[in-house]
Amino acid sequence: MSAKITSAEVALRAGVSQSAVSRVFTPGASASAKTVQKVRAAAAELGYRPNTLARAMVSGRTRMIGLVVAYLENQFYPDALERLSNALQAQGYHVLVFMANTLTDNIDQVMEEILDYQVDGIIAASVALSSDLLTRCRNAGVPVVLFNRTQDDPSLSAVTSDNIAGGRKVAQFLLAGGHARIGYIAGWEGASTQRDRELGFLAGLQAAGVALHARAVGNFHMDSARAAALEMFSRPDPPDAVFVANDHMAFAVMDVLRFELGRAVPGDVSVVGYDDVPTAAWPAYDLTTVRQPANRMVAATVETLMAQIDDPASPPRRAMIPGPLVLRGSARIPEGYEP
Structure with a gap:
């Protein structure tokens, strides 16, 4: 040798x-x-x-960031993952990606593995962390920023779109379209994004004196969303409009309406999603949806994490970034309507 x-x-x-x-x-x-x-x-x-390892031993930094993510079948996350990786690499960091499952108890194990790599920071995308895990991260001197998720812990930094405002925009839009029987298909109910989108949506309806006509749970998964749509639209008085908590589920709902139940979209039912993933613009779906401003969310997340790596005493940051309602052909558009 x-x-x-x-x-x-x-x-x-x-x-x-x-x-x-x-x-x-x-x-x-x-x-x-x-x-x-x-x-x-x-x-x-x-x-x-x-010798990267030797340099890390001298500097005390590995220049590695742990990124834990779930829901990769949802197009929003692979796109966000790529943007986060590019932004962190531009700062001179390498990214270690770990998969978690919100419906099982493997998040503790995943976080332990991330800490074993002596990462300089952690971005948790679409997952919630227990207080015990957060304490272990703090004790290890590893800052954590939540991406597209919030928690009640005020000491934890988080970046999301403005989900409450987005949900309210959808309610106002559907009401302006003259819909009288409005339904909602929820995501996983343990997610802050689900909670806040529904909170804003219901507030928008209530402000107009309108009650939610029907509700079902899709858990942010296509199969569950299909079952929810079949349940909701097989009732004797089905909704004439539905807000679906993300685009990934909305595609499944539209498929059920058109190909299994023979309903016209938007002739019989208006459908609105949330995220504005690339498929939403395909002619096959042409989905009206609230856009998550991914570039701005990623920039805020990386900026927050870098600040906490550089100065562990820096205060936590909470960012809720507004996104527009993108009007397309899956929902009835009132004449002259401006979101």
């Missing part, structure tokens, strides 16, 4: 100091473009690779 190339040999080949080599391979460190070019050329010639 050939001897391992050292940074001193790279410095000698490039004609720079060893500290300059270190700066070139340290994310966020300052080095001139000329120095970077010389050092990287010398490193490529010699076959040098920096």
Whole structure:
């Protein structure tokens, strides 16, 4: 085996100091473009690779972020995951992705595994954390930011869309369309996103003196949403409009209405979702939906996490970012209506 190339040999080949080599391979460190070019050329010639683990031991940072996520079948999360990964890499961090299941008890195990990797921070997307887990993260000096989820703990940072305002917009839109029998298909009831979307939706209806006509639970899964739609629209007085707590379920609801029950959308039933995933714009669905501002949510999440890594004493941040109601062909649009 050939001897391992050292940074001193790279410095000698490039004609720079060893500290300059270190700066070139340290994310966020300052080095001139000329120095970077010389050092990287010398490193490529010699076959040098920096020892990331050794640097972590010296600096006390691994420059790794743990990202725990559920619901990958929902298009919103793969897209958000890619945006988060790109944004963190731009800050010089590597991302370790861990899968969790909100319907089982594996989140504690997943979080233990993340902490074993000595990560510098954690982003929890679409999952809730117990107070015991949060205490362990704090004791380990690992900041946590929730993405697209909130919890009642005021010491915990979280970034979401403004789900309450989004739900209220949907109610106002459906009422403006003259709908009298309005239904709601809920997501997983342990999720703050579900709770807040429904809270805003019901508040919008109640402000107009209208009661919710029908409710079913889809748990943010397509199969459950199909069953919920069959139950809701097989009753003698089915809704003439339905707000579905996310797009992923709304697609299943539309399929049931059109292909299993023979209902016209929006002729017989207006359907509105939440997220504005790419499929929502496909002609096959043309779904009216509330857009989650993913770029702004990701930017706020990364900014919050970086601030807490740089200064552990920095206060927690809560961000609720408003998103627009995107009007398409799945719901009756009142003439001249502006969301």
